[in-house]
Amino acid sequence: xxxxxxxxxxxxxxxxxxxxxxxxxxxxxxxxxxxxxxxxxxxxxxxxxxxxxxxxxxxxxxxxxxxxxxxxxxxxxxxxxxxxxxxxxxxxxxxxxxxxxxxxxxxxxxxxxxxxxxxxxxxxxxxxxxx
Amino acid sequence: xxxxxxxxxxxxxxxxxxxxxxxxxxxxxxxxxxxxxxxxxxxxxxxxxxxxxxxxxxxxxxxxxxxxxxxxxxxxxxxxxxxxxxxxxxxxxxxxxxxxxxxxxxxxxxxxxxxxxxxxxxxxxxxxxxxxxxxxxxxxxxxxxxxxxxxxxxxxx
Numbered sequence: 001x002x003x004x005x006x007x008x009x010x011x012x013x014x015x016x017x018x019x020x021x022x023x024x025x026x027x028x029x030x031x032x033x034x035x036x037x038x039x040x041x042x043x044x045x046x047x048x049x050x051x052x053x054x055x056x057x058x059x060x061x062x063x064x065x066x067x068x069x070x071x072x073x074x075x076x077x078x079x080x081x082x083x084x085x086x087x088x089x090x091x092x093x094x095x096x097x098x099x100x101x102x103x104x105x106x107x108x109x110x111x112x113x114x115x116x117x118x119x120x121x122x123x124x125x126x127x128x129x130x131x
Numbered sequence: 132x133x134x135x136x137x138x139x140x141x142x143x144x145x146x147x148x149x150x151x152x153x154x155x156x157x158x159x160x161x162x163x164x165x166x167x168x169x170x171x172x173x174x175x176x177x178x179x180x181x182x183x184x185x186x187x188x189x190x191x192x193x194x195x196x197x198x199x200x201x202x203x204x205x206x207x208x209x210x211x212x213x214x215x216x217x218x219x220x221x222x223x224x225x226x227x228x229x230x231x232x233x234x235x236x237x238x239x240x241x242x243x244x245x246x247x248x249x250x251x252x253x254x255x256x257x258x259x260x261x262x263x264x265x266x267x268x269x270x271x272x273x274x275x276x277x278x279x280x281x282x283x284x285x286x287x288x
Contacts, residue, residue: 006133008134058253059252059253059254060253060275062275062276062277065252065275068195068206068253069253071194072195072252075169107198
């Protein structure tokens with residue numbers, strides 16, 4: 001757990017820290033050359049063993065962008081892993097986040113067990129697979 | 132995940148075919164440990180052209196295609212069945228430059244194949260259309276429908 005966050009990853013880790021979650025960067029596994037290389041372990045309370053978690057920062061606030069980035073990040077984590085999508089830079093709305101997750105569910109598309117989406121106003125919305 | 136560059140190809144070949152072509156074109160080697168990869172993900176690597184470092188590539192089917200796009204939900208990448216993800220590391224500017232060199236090599240080597248160069252899945256950098264050449268998009272152009280007026284004539288429908 002001695003990895004380093006990039007600037008974008010650090011911004012997400014800081015927001016999760018505000019929720020009281022402990023976030024540790026994972027060391028990069030160069031043998032896999034990023035093919036599956038999630039960047040953090042997140043523990044939501046001291047008893048939590050932690051979940052491998054993948055971050056993505058959006059460059060577009062459209063629901064399709066949320067959809068794409070959840071799919072891409074979800075392929076990086078194990079079955080019980082989680083993803084965090086940061087939409088603050090693009091003023092992501094809850095409506096677009098909701099639509100993206102609804103479409104992923106409707107088509108039973110690739111998605112992590114949980115996706116935490118940071119909206120433009122900084123609020124975090126959590127979506128659970130199969131809910 | 133770290134930002135990646137993406138080249139989308141409108142090719143009728145399989146991901147494996149495209150990986151073979153890319154490997155031969157750029158003199159790449161397979162990524163040694165691809166144990167976590169999906170069945171049709173093909174990992175390659177090779178030396179970067181402008182810095183001392185290793186450039187990684189994953190060639191796979193484009194599963195980001197809209198399955199049933201409603202009006203106003205089209206993406207520029209919807210008609211491009213193959214994607215090549217490219218990464219170098221933490222230096223985003225160098226990574227983008229390296230990806231651009233790969234894109235230019237592909238355009239030169241595969242003049243009949245339409246292709247798009249994107250940054251981190253969301254932003255459209257350049258498009259190539261056979262017979263028309265390469266078009267550069269203004270910074271911040273997304274692959275999403277609100278920017279379709281900027282890309283529709285350069286994206287193969």
